[in-house]
Amino acid sequence: MKIKKMNKYFNIKILSVLFSAVVLTSCMTRENYERPREAINENLFRTDLLPKDSISMATISWREIFTDSVLQKHISTALENNLDVRVALQNINAADSYLKQSKAAYLPTLSAGPNYTFQTQSLNTQSGQLLGERKYGNQFDVSANVGLELDIWGKLKAQQKAELANYLGTVSAHQAVKSDLVASVASAYYQLLTFDDQKKIINETINLRNKNLETTQALKDAGTVTEVAVQQSQARVYNAESMLISIDVQI
Numbered sequence: 001m002k003i004k005k006m007n008k009y010f011n012i013k014i015l016s017v018l019f020s021a022v023v024l025t026s027c028m029t030r031e032n033y034e035r036p037r038e039a040i041n042e043n044l045f046r047t048d049l050l051p052k053d054s055i056s057m058a059t060i061s062w063r064e065i066f067t068d069s070v071l072q073k074h075i076s077t078a079l080e081n082n083l084d085v086r087v088a089l090q091n092i093n094a095a096d097s098y099l100k101q102s103k104a105a106y107l108p109t110l111s112a113g114p115n116y117t118f119q120t121q122s123l124n125t126q127s128g129q130l131l132g133e134r135k136y137g138n139q140f141d142v143s144a145n146v147g148l149e150l151d152i153w154g155k156l157k158a159q160q161k162a163e164l165a166n167y168l169g170t171v172s173a174h175q176a177v178k179s180d181l182v183a184s185v186a187s188a189y190y191q192l193l194t195f196d197d198q199k200k201i202i203n204e205t206i207n208l209r210n211k212n213l214e215t216t217q218a219l220k221d222a223g224t225v226t227e228v229a230v231q232q233s234q235a236r237v238y239n240a241e242s243m244l245i246s247i248d249v250q251i
Contacts, residue, residue, distance in 0.1 A: 062182045071189045078185050079178060088174035095167040102160040105149065112144035195251045202247060206240045213237055 063072060079085055117139040151157055213233040219225045 066182075066186055068189075071186060074189060075182055075185050078181055082177075082181055084177050085174070085181065088170070088177045091170040092167070092174055095163070095170040099160070099163040099167045102156070102163040105156045105159070106151065108146055108148040110144065110146050112142065114140065114142045116140055192251060195247055199244065199247045199251070202240055202244045206237065206244065209233065209237045209240055 062075060066072060066075065117137075119137040119139070121135055149156065213230070213236075216225060216230050216233040220227060220230050
């Protein structure tokens, strides 16, 4: 009997120790994350050899970079109608709503609602048989509950920091989408200007080669040059015309 009591006492003691360990483990506070100061060695990227610019491109509007009025009109139209920009804006709105929700978690919550209960007794019950008729009862009541969650273990603070990081991420993503779109429109615009200049030069080249062809044909009729020279001048005209077709296709 003594051995059984000792075993029982020993088992209870072990269970108590295990329960205490589980409770203490679950009640541990959240550790604050500290970013390492020297997580990245800038010397590995040779940034010390790059010139230091006091102006950051992130703080300059694209209107200050691209002053062409026609290009500004195209960029504005693209920013207003691009689907990726619209999606990025909606992501910002959603992230902002989640951030506000995480901040509102510190506030107390109040819930209230009316209740209505209708009761009647059956005639088969003892009271129904004594009275000989049904009794009807209507009950109205209003209940309200107030709740407040205390951020003892830092759960709400951690959630708010996560939502803030998510919000800042959506803002940066929106800026990246806009920057990529502005760069694409500007690149296409200046490429078109280049093609227009090339087309102008090619048209002038065709006119000059046609005049050279006429001159060569006149010299051939005068017996100064042969048919080979005429064919060579004609080939140069065809070559310039083929370049013009290629430029038109690219435009």
